[in-house]
Amino acid sequence: MPENGRGFEAPDGFESFARASQRRLYRTAYLLCGDEEAARDLTQTTLAKLFQYWRRASAADNLDAYARTVLTRTYLAERRRRLRDLLLHSRADPRPAPEHADLRMTLLSALAGLPPKARAMVVLRYWEDLSVESVAELMRCSESTVKSQCSRSLARLRAELGEAHIYVTGS
Structure with missing residues (x-):
């Protein structure tokens, strides 16, 4: 696949791009959703949107970045819709306190504790190893918002994971 994500303009261009990028999109979707089925659905929805607007998508300077943007914005839109539906149809019962005193949380369950936008930024x-500038552009917010949200989110993840982060960072 070309380095800049281009080269998929032929009639079978979408199919070639979908085959080449499906695993990468799925991995990102899985980290965002934390669930295999939801990640598959998000990946398929993203690919469907790319197919629908393939002429515009294939003209992008970086098709991989364009696809990642579609994936992230689709995830956030679905989370907002799901939250809105949940708030409309749920009772105002308080959530029970989490029971994880002796258990180490996995990365996915720790990420699930973050709000959708903060989770997407992290x-x-x-x-995805994107720069602060790239994340800010993708999320349509300022660079300082990305920095502060990521800082707060990482502090929260470290607090929830306890000493488990020592093994990840090698400290």
Whole structure:
């Protein structure tokens, strides 16, 4: 696949791009969703949107970045919709306190504790290894918002994971 994500303009261009990028999109979707089925659905929805607007997508300077943007924005839109539906149809019972005193949380369950936008920023910044500028542009916010959200989110993840982060960072 070309370095800049281009070269998929032929009639079978979408199919070639979908085959080449499906695993990468799925991995990012899985980190965002934390669930295999939801990640598959998000990946398929992203690919469907790319197919629908393939002429515009294939003209992008970086098709991989364009696909990642579609994936992230689709995830956030679905989370907002799901939250809105949940708030409309749920009772105002307080959530029970988490029971994880002796258990180490996995990365996915720790990420699940973050709000969707903060989770997306952490995944894009540290898993996808995007720059602060790229994440800010993708999320349509300022660079300082990305920095502060990521800082707060990482502090929260470290607090929830306890000493488990020592093994990840090698400190």
